[in-house]
Amino acid sequence: MKARPQFGHSFRSALLLPAVLCLLGGGVTGCDADAPVAKRVVYVNFGHDRAKAAFAKLRKALEEEGVTRRYSLSVEHVTLDSFDPQEVRTLFSHQVASHPDVLVAPSSFMAIEARAVTREVPIIFASRPDPVDAGLMRSLDERDTNLAGLTLYLPVDWKRLELLRESVPAARRVGIVVDHYWLGESVAQRYLAESAAAFGIRWVVVEVNEQRDLGKITAAAPGVDAWLVTKTIAAGEFPERLVKVLEATRKPALYPETRFAEMGGYMSYDAVIDDPFRVFARQIGLVLAGVPPARIPVVRPKRFELVVNTAAARGFGVKLDRHLIARADRVL
Amino acid sequence: MIFRRYFGWFALVTAALWVPATAVEVWMAYRDGVSSIGAVQSAEAKAARRLIEDHLHGIERQVRDVSSLPWRSGALTEEDRRREFQRLLKVVPAIHEIHRWDAEGRETLYVSRVWKDRVNEPAAGSPPPMLPVGTASTYGDVSFRDGLEPFVSIVLGESDAPGAGTVGVLVDLKFVADYIASLRVGKQGVAYLTDRAGTIIAHPDTDLMLRRQSIAEAPQFQALSGATEQDDGLRALYVASTKGGRYVSARNLEPTGWHVFVEQPSAEVFEPVREALMRGVAIFVLGLLVAFGASLWIARRLAGPILDVKRGAERIAHGDLAARIDVKTGDEVQALAEEFNRMAAQLQDYTFGLERKVLEKTVELQNALKLAHEAMKARALFVAAASHDLRQPLYAISILADTMALENLPPGSAAALTKQREAIGILQTLFDNLLDLSRFDAGEVRLNVRVNSLHEVLMPLVSEYEFLCSAKGLAWGSEIAEVAVRSDPELVRRLVGNLLSNAVRYTRQGGVGLRARVEGAEVEIVVSDSGVGIAPEDQARVFDEFVQVGNPERNRDEGVGLGLSIVRRIAELLGARLTLESTVGKGTQIGFRIPLAEGVAAGPAAAPEREPPSRARLWGLRVWIVEDDRVVRGALALQLATLGVRHAFATRRHELEALHHRDGAWPDAVVVDDMLGPHESGLDIALWLRACMEPERIVVVTGNSDPHRLRALDGTGVRVLRKPVAAGDLVLWFRTLGARSSQAGVPAG
Structure with missing residues (x-):
């Protein structure tokens, strides 16, 4: 009895490989063959200077990772005015209604509200606390989620x-x-x-x-x-x-x-995490390439x-x- | 043809050169690809293995360096060991935490990047479990912390000395995974790492790693498991799959028992082969293009002049005799072209000569035609002059004879006068027939087809010929269908009249008949007689001019032989076919058919009332005669005086005005001769008079047979009489005017 599937034949993830290779090398035949596809990334954060600076870093990271080059990419900074969970949820509801390709929620409380309004639109999050403890994920290797991202949490x-x-x-x-x-x-x-x-x-x-x-x-x-x-x-x-x-x-x-x-x-x-925005950019790139967020591991600090x-x-x-x-x- | 032949040869030569060369190149590229892929992949796998092994061996070496310090000398404490371990954490980022156990397996030290260090104290918090103590370097199974990051534990014995402890190091494999993910083998090749059981530890597709994907059953892992130690791994194994095959090489890692795989799609491996093939095809196509161009150039060079000769010959063959072939090759082709040019020049000269002769003949014919037209014109002028000049004396003679017939002459004189009047009648007939023939031949007679009652057309003839037959002692019979016909009534009447005249003339006993019966959509009109008949051999020529069958002595009493000629011409004009049935000694039947007029009813026409000439009701009638011919004036004066008509003569309009001034009134009738001289015509005077008196009281007498002139006269609305005018006709008209004058209360006389 065959205990495991044959590598290369029924490998479920075989489809993922070209997309990964495209993102890593950008040199795989066919990656750049077609005209850029229009994609839309919505970044939700407050409107203060640090948030604007973070947004600028994200845009730069997207360029450095080649995501901007591969797609006709629209990256929007949607500003948040309140910590009020209801208002945050309403804002995400409006954004989900506009059918973005990716939502970026740079804090756990935003990610929780975003997750509450959609299970379809991929959400790239950043979390200071433990995402599991914060109620964002059941486990860090959850296989049924539209969440991917990074957490700065380690019990240090x-x-x-x-x-x-x-x-x-x-x-x-x-x-x-x-x-x-x-x-x-x-x-x-x-x-x-x-x-x-x-x-x-x-x-x-x-x-x-x-x-x-x-x-x-x-x-x-x-x-x-x-x-x-x-x-x-x-x-x-x-x-x-x-x-x-x-x-x-x-x-x-x-x-x-x-x-x-x-x-x-x-x-x-x-x-x-040496460059969290590069992590964001890589994960956004994977999602735009069609990789399900559940197959993108949550990144944690290693240094x-x-x-x-x-x-x-x-x-x-x-x-x-x-x-x-x-x-x-x-x-x- | 030449082009195709040369192109075929060139293409063949190109193919003969290309096929072996390309085959050799492709084969060599294939050999290079197969042989190099193994070397390249092995080199990559070896490099990866060396780096990973160096990484892990480096960690081991660092830990052993710390362990080899003289810890048992008493000079160093566990706190010092802790500090050394902390230093290790600083210099080796992959080490996540370190444990130390003494010889009895008790934990004496724990150093972590996250948790609180422990020195000789029981474990607190939640440190990760460690593997049992070993005597040498032992690698544990790869575990994934929180399901995300791969870790491996390495347990090392401090030394072989009794009482030596054991050190356990938890190594974060993320650094190894990042390195593996960063490896590039060609453009699409990847490297990945598995543990000894075939579970993926590191892969560019992190999902495979996180799901602990196993390749234990995959061919490359199976092949690697079956390899001997001397093989040191796997070299360029071809693995087929539905998405295209790939080549896989692998190396075993010691002492972990892990395996590093390097694989590359076969399509990429054999990209040089494909490129060599494409290069060869490109060269072949280029060769074909060159062959095409060279063939074209040679073909044009060789076949061009021949084609020029061919095209020139075709132009000459199509009639372009001015075409010349311009070929300057200095060889036989040029000689051939010159021959063609000479031939074309000769043909051109010959053709031009023919055309010139045709032109000359055409001019001659045109001149002859012009002369013929002029002759026709002269003949018409002659006929017109004859009409006038010959009719005038005949007119006078006729008037005089008619005048004499009104007198009571002795029997001998009366008989002579009768003969004289018959001779005048023959002369008039001859004259009329000649003029008619002339008009028919000149094409001056035109059809005037209209719908008429057949009775109206034929009844005047019935009355006339019944009278003539009676006078000649012949029986008369007629049967006229009461129908309407579509034809020219005047011509039909002329045709039938001529036939009847001919029948009466050649019948001495018996009778003459006229029958008109409906036959389908036509009416058949037949004139029959019991005359001399026509022999069969003569029947074909009786319609020719001046042919009188049975009158070799040409007795003028029997006509001049023109009546049936006119009949033939009228029948041709009407489109009617004449039929002739005749038996010598028994008689003749001549008939023809004219179409019925559909849907038109026709009643019988009343026969004109014939009234013999009489002097009654003419006494006192006042008539002016416009006539410039002295002889005619004299004859008319005698006739009118005999009739008791008061008359006056004039030749010009002003003379009529003078008469009007003298009498103070316009006359009862005016007789105007049409041809009065150069100043004014009878038509002009008639038009003028029409404004002064009733048109019915004006008559124009003309001898002109010109149809245009006759139509112009008819258009005035006044009465027109053709010369010579019979005395009876004139008297009849006068009497009609006299009666109208009486009825109108105009005093006659």
Whole structure:
């Protein structure tokens, strides 16, 4: 009895290969034979400058990946005005009605609303939290979905706390900057409880959902020995203000992304996707080539980066451990 | 023909050169393709194998380097080992986490990129499970973390020394997968990696990898499994499939037991073969084009002059005798062309001579025709002059004879006068017939076909010839159908009249008859007599001029032999066929047919009332005569005086005006001769008089037989009498006018 199908005969994915080869090499005979087919990609995001910059990067990545060349591509930035789930869903409903070839939802909450209105239009998403935990997917290798994309999530908060503790061994009261999304994650409470026990610390949880909440950091600072910043709204929406407020407390802070250290933050540890827009572009290209989103794996970070800002350390009067410096991927 | 022959030869030569050359090239390209694909794919597979093995061996070496440090010397702690492992994580990104177990299998150290490190503490959190401890490098099965990323665990024994621990490394194979996916073999070739069981670990199509697709049953994997160690893998195995075959090579990886495959579609492998073939075809087509051009050039060079000669000969054959063949080859073809040119020149001269002669003859004929026309014109002028000049004295004689007949003459004189009047009648008949023949021959008589009652046409003849037969002691019989006919009534009457005249003339006893019966859509008119008859040998010529059968002495009492000639001409004009049946001594029947007029009823025509000439009712009638001929004037004056008619003569209009001025009134009748001289014609005077008096009281007497002139006179509405006018006719007209004058209260006399 044949246990498995013959390779090359009944290989279901044989049809996929030419499309993949087209995208990878662009040199497969027949890939460029026909006139460009009109395709439409709708990118939904807020209208602020960072969103515009992200959109520009996406367009550039589409050009660099050759997607723009292969199709007569229309990439539209549809702006979102509100976090209100109903409004977001309505916006996606309108977009789905216009029959785009691909919807791009660059955050998990957008992707959830997009997914709620269509199971047909491919959705390329980006998710800071775990897509499974956020309810976006049943599993990362789900085979029946119109979702593909990337997630920045890896459970590195344990490693961050370890690094912070090794950097500031005397810290017993650690302030953790979160938002309501982070707190809503199923693993959050478990993490707070288990990590506190494991490292012998007490958490001071500061929820910052908007800029006016930054005052909570200042208010909590006297009772905090060091800060741990998670990937939250504050980190995404107003990072400069966040760094400024935290550094003003004169307490060492470990940030979730390298750019915070580059802004003057004390230290950062991050799981990195080197160029998420190129990932987006490749996945959009596959979808436009006819590859079902379910057959495109969700991309996660595979590189980790520890950055130490010695100047900031000197400012706090912290003497950095030489082993920590040796471990750092970058020392500023 | 020449072109086809040369082209055929050139094409044959081209094909003879091309076919072997292309076959050799294609065969060599095929051989190169087959032999090179194995080498190329093997080289690619070897390179991939070397890189993957170096990658994994490098990890092993790094771990062994750390393990080989003097950990058991007491100078180094587990914390130091942790730091070394952390350094490893930094320098080897593919290492995801490291475990260390002591000789008893207890975990002493755990270093992770994600989770909290553990040093001599029980496991916390949720670290991934590790394989059992081994004594050397052992590779575990490939696992997929969260179903996405392939990982493999490598377990290494620290050393062979007693109490040595074991180190486990979890390696992220994404780096290997990325490398495999980036490999290019030709344009469409791919490389992929499987584990020892044939499950795909890395493939450009990540879906195959994520679904743990197995190729264990695929031919290439089966062939690889059957290869010996010396084979070191698989070399360019052809694998057929519905989407076209492909060539697959493979290499085994040590110590993992994995396999790296490199495959390429056969279509791409043999692309050089196809290109060689296409190149050969292109060269062949080019050769054919060259052959075509060369054949065309040679054919034109050779056949061109011959074709020029052919075309020139065709032009000459089609009548273009001015055509010349211009060939300057200096050979036999040019000589042939010159011969053609000479022949064409001779033909042209001959033809021009003929044409010139035809032209000359044509001119001569045209001149002769012109002379004939002029002769006809002269003859017409002569006939017109004769009509006038001969009729005038005959007219006068006739008037005088008629005048004398009105007197009571002694019996001898009366008999002489009768003979004289008969002679005058014969002369008039002869004269009329001659003029008629002349008019028929000149084509001046035209048909005037209309619908008429047959009675109206024939009854005047019935009255006339009944009277003549009675006078000659002959019996008369007539039968006229009461029908309408479509024909020229005047010509029919002339035809029948001539036949009757002829019958009466040649019948001395017995009788003459006229019968007109309907026969189908026609009426057959037959004149019969019991006369002398016509012998069969003479029947064919009785209709010729001046032929009188049975009158060799040419007695003028029996006519002049023109009546039947006129009958023949009238019958021809009417389109009627004459029939003649005659028996010598018994009589003759001559008939013809005319068509009936469909749908038209015709009643019997009243026979004209004949009234003998008498002087009654003419006394006092006032008549003016416009006549310039002195002899005729004298004869008329005598006749009118005898009749008791008051008359006056004039020759011009102003004389009539003078008469009118003298009498103070217009006369009862005016008789105008048509031909009055150069100043004004009788027609002019009649038209003028018509404005002064009733047209019915004007009569124009003419001897002109010109049809145009006669039609012009008829168009005036006045009465027209042809010369010579019988005294009876004139008296009859006068009497009619006299009666009208009486009825109108005009005093007669």
